[in-house]
Amino acid sequence: MTAKPMTHKTSIDLETLTQGEPETLQTQPVVEVVLALGSNYQADKYLPLARKRLAALGKVDLSTAFQNPDFTASLDQPKPDYTNQCVHLVLTTPMSLQRLQQTFKSLEGDCNRCRKTEPNQVRRVTMDIDILMIKLANVENSLSRKLASKPMPDWIVMADRYPFKAHENAGIQELISTKL
Numbered sequence: 001m002t003a004k005p006m007t008h009k010t011s012i013d014l015e016t017l018t019q020g021e022p023e024t025l026q027t028q029p030v031v032e033v034v035l036a037l038g039s040n041y042q043a044d045k046y047l048p049l050a051r052k053r054l055a056a057l058g059k060v061d062l063s064t065a066f067q068n069p070d071f072t073a074s075l076d077q078p079k080p081d082y083t084n085q086c087v088h089l090v091l092t093t094p095m096s097l098q099r100l101q102q103t104f105k106s107l108e109g110d111c112n113r114c115r116k117t118e119p120n121q122v123r124r125v126t127m128d129i130d131i132l133m134i135k136l137a138n139v140e141n142s143l144s145r146k147l148a149s150k151p152m153p154d155w156i157v158m159a160d161r162y163p164f165k166a167h168e169n170a171g172i173q174e175l176i177s178t179k180l
Helices: 043-055 097-110 142-149 166-178
Strands: 018-020 029-039 058-062 066-068 082-096 128-136 156-158
Touching (some): 029 097, 043 097, 066 166, 082 097, 082 166, 097 128
Parallel strands (some): 018 156
Antiparallel strands (some): 029 082, 029 128, 058 082, 066 082, 128 156
């Protein structure tokens, strides 16, 4: 008897996933989310704090943390590097996309995020949380009826975040190969 080779999903073609406009998904119940965390100031303090707060919302899986140059930096205007990490969060209780966004903005505030900077001042970002992809609860609603002609996608990519930055893509692919 020949053993069948084990297959593992090691990559996913993100371009084939459905893209959704966040504005049209605001009231939809979300059960899972893939996030991008970023910090260019005291990341060793604020990333663990954010991960701890996210773990209070459900089961958390993490990608490797990457240190990346700020893509808006230039020779004339150097900026500190970012530490970035992707997070797969399975929510204990489904919540609307709008509520998730509010929760993440509040968490950024808990990390002393300051959104205003003076001109010519280096922008210190203690914590930035971006929603990259969501998985909706299987609930019949107007959106699911619109998509009834095709199977409901497992993951919906946030159109305002796509195409992903290189570190986001690497983090998502790592999560896919090990967790998703």
